[in-house]
Amino acid sequence: MRRTLDGHLGDWVGTWSTWLQPDVLYDVSSLELSVVEQDDGWMLSYEGHIASDHAAGSMHYRFDVSSSRITWIDSWHTDGQKSELIGIGDDPAFYAYTDGSDPWGWTIDVEPREDRLLITHSNIPPGGRPTRAVSARLRR
Numbered sequence: 267m268r269r270t271l272d273g274h275l276g277d278w279v280g281t282w283s284t285w286l287q288p289d290v291l292y293d294v295s296s297l298e299l300s301v302v303e304q305d306d307g308w309m310l311s312y313e314g315h316i317a318s319d320h321a322a323g324s325m326h327y328r329f330d331v332s333s334s335r336i337t338w339i340d341s342w343h344t345d346g347q348k349s350e351l352i353g354i355g356d357d358p359a360f361y362a363y364t365d366g367s368d369p370w371g372w373t374i375d376v377e378p379r380e381d382r383l384l385i386t387h388s389n390i391p392p393g394g395r396p397t398r399a400v401s402a403r404l405r406r
Contacts, residue, residue, distance in 0.1 A: 271308040271327065274378045275301050280404035282385075284316050288397040293317045299383070299404055307335075310376075310385075312402075316342050327376055334359050336374050343387075343400070368392030372399070381405060 278299045286292045297314035307328025314321055323340030334353040338361075339346060351359035351374055361372045371390030377383070387400035 271301055271310075271376070271378055272303070274383055275303060275308075276406065278383055278404035278406060280383075280402060282314060282316075282400055282402040283398075284400055285398045297402055297404065299402070301383070325374070325376075329353075336376075338374065371396075 278301065280297055280299075281294055282297045283294045284292045293316050295315045295317070297312055299310060299312040302309050302311075304326065305328075307326060310325040310327060312323055319342055321340065321342035323338065323343070326337040328335050332354065336351040336353075336359040338344065338349045338351060349361050349372070351361040351372065353359040353373075359374050370392060373386075373388045373390065373396060375386045375388075377386070383402075383404040385400070385402040385404075386398070388396035389399040390396045
């Protein structure tokens with residue numbers, strides 16, 4: 267997870283896919299994303315749609331030698347509430363939450379490639395394995 271985004275500053279366009287149930291694709295829509303350097307990391311701001319709903323948000327992505335941290339706010343996925351995700355070592359940033367029973371998990375992995383940027387979100391049900399929730403594929 268500890269990957270620099272220095273070579274990936276600027277504007278990106280692409281698509282993001284959303285799954286609300288394991289292996290059942292809900293939507294594929296266009297997405298615009300901007301990456302800027304900020305303090306101790308990078309700010310990823312984005313806007314698009316999920317089905318007919320407008321969606322916008324931001325991820326403050328930062329890391330040090332041993333861990334990564336993402337602060338995520340999204341109008342559609344988190345209803346505008348802030349989520350803090352922490353990754354240890356090379357593991358994706360992780361957030362645990364509970365609905366009054368067993369805790370659920372959520373991961374975000376930011377993967378810069380030479381000419382692309384891939385962002386993957388996974389949902390982890392109690393006692394289960396990670397399943398795709400969001401997959402963004404972006405290009406300049």
